[in-house]
Amino acid sequence: MASKSASVENQSATQVLWHWNANLDPWSKTETPQWKPYSKGDNDIIEQAYNKNQTETKLENYIIDFQQLLQISKFDNTKQRPINRVLIPQINQTNSHTTQPSGKASSFKDLHFSRFVNEWLIKNKINSQSDYSNIVEKAAIGIITYAERLGEQSEANLIAKQLRNVKKSQKNDIIKCCVKIYTQDTFLYRHVNKTLADDNMINVDTLGPFCFLLSCFPEAFEHISYIGTIYRVDELDRQMIESYRNSINGWKSWNGFRLTTKNHSKAQQFQGNTLFIITITESPRFGNAIDISPVSYHPDDEDVLVVAGTNFRVDKVEMNTTGKHRIYLSIA
Template sequence: MDTFYHGSQFVRDWLLAFTHGKLNVKFDAIFPALINGLKLVGRNEPERVVSNIVRELYSIKEETSKKKEWEKMQKLQDCCAKLYTKPCFLFRVVNTALRCDDRTKLNELGPYCYLVYNYIGRHTNQSMPFRHRLRQSVRVMDAQPMILYRGDAVCSKTLEEYKQAAGKKDKCFRWLPFVSTSLDRDIARNFGQNVLYNIEVQQYLSNDQFTYLNNNTYFENEKEILLKPGARFQVIKVEPDCQLKRQLVHIKIIPSFVSNLI
């Protein structure tokens, strides 16, 4: 079960510490912290893998050397998000640290997590006045939700908690790491072991919590939608699928968009 806190406390605490509470991150400050952190967490990995990651990041630095600050940060976010899909150690160590709330990795992985976290929420139009966004959200309340899928391995204790919470609006759960999902059910079935999530997302009200990686990925055919750390959800129902030999867990992402504006 979870509290009503929105977002990632791991990312928040890194940001507060890194900026000394000022919450203002500059490219020239975060870039060396990012490089050093990834080198440290990758010190036991094959050298060529880490070198390739560092080379990609330095190419962004060179490419954007004469760009404006916001352009530099966006390009760096783009690169970090794509690296998340790279078949290497990175996504595993990131999600293990987030899932376990491993504060010993805060300095090493905080910069990377911060950049990917902000990449996901970047398409939210922060310049639009609150009242206008609120009116828009009311108009789209009945819009058709987006359905995502995720194959996963879930322990028996958590699965039982899902069953007990099914249909209860006062019971919610939260994913601490980044969560990869797909628009394609068949693709999601290739991952995980004993559970297939059917995930309902209200596209407008939750659009700060997900991003379609589209062409910014190493696996374009996976139709991947990436969810932010801290995504909260309610369980609608749990049912067995005899054909798949898995439990189908139907969930609904709890919107945080309007809440985060207040």
């Protein structure tokens, strides 16, 4: 049965959400999982049974098996789908080009979940048969629309042109184009990060299509996760550093994507008071961290991109003699 972690399920949790895998093939190892939330009524039934340590509970058409974390049809027990449980506490952090806001705590590992992307998927009924050229056009239009209020129309038009140039290409080529766009020094990088970190659903129609395409990037790299140590420098306030310190040996997750580097020296070139040292000791199930340097706009940076919603364990927090913090994390 899914374990309950007292270190995570604390007063910072604002909501518990249960989801089922809505993929056409829920057991596919090549598709990005599409987690769809249960209705509020069903969510309450499931959560109440879970908190009573029941092994299963029943909905109108399904049995929820807590031991295997499965949704099973009452009418055909061969029809099964994975389910997951997500805690939603909020951690806020200032955003800049070199600093991406940290996300939310979670009691599950290997949980690929972005509420923002999930909202767009549900709203647009996206599945494995969807027309990606249409999604690309929506992404281009959305970025232009979003940029109008920022006065960034010229930059947005250039980004839209890059997207439209691959509109008729294969899915993987489209996704790799989105990765390259994301690594460029534009307003889009900053605003995608902040939107995902804040779960800002106001932007779901404009930035949602691009964020969805970007979230598919592990598929374009055959889900081959980088194994080793990656680095990232951020500027964190004291409260955020203490939040990490208080979470040692606990699991948390970032809402947004994390652009990191394999090169320790490169990481040191960025400004910030905190160096993240992230160890990936084995290949995660879906490919949480991918070496994107072959398609990055800055290939010499040796970029490794971490999937939005990836869970990590906080191993250690320390401060060196210069006052710079080091936060050690593990992804598995």
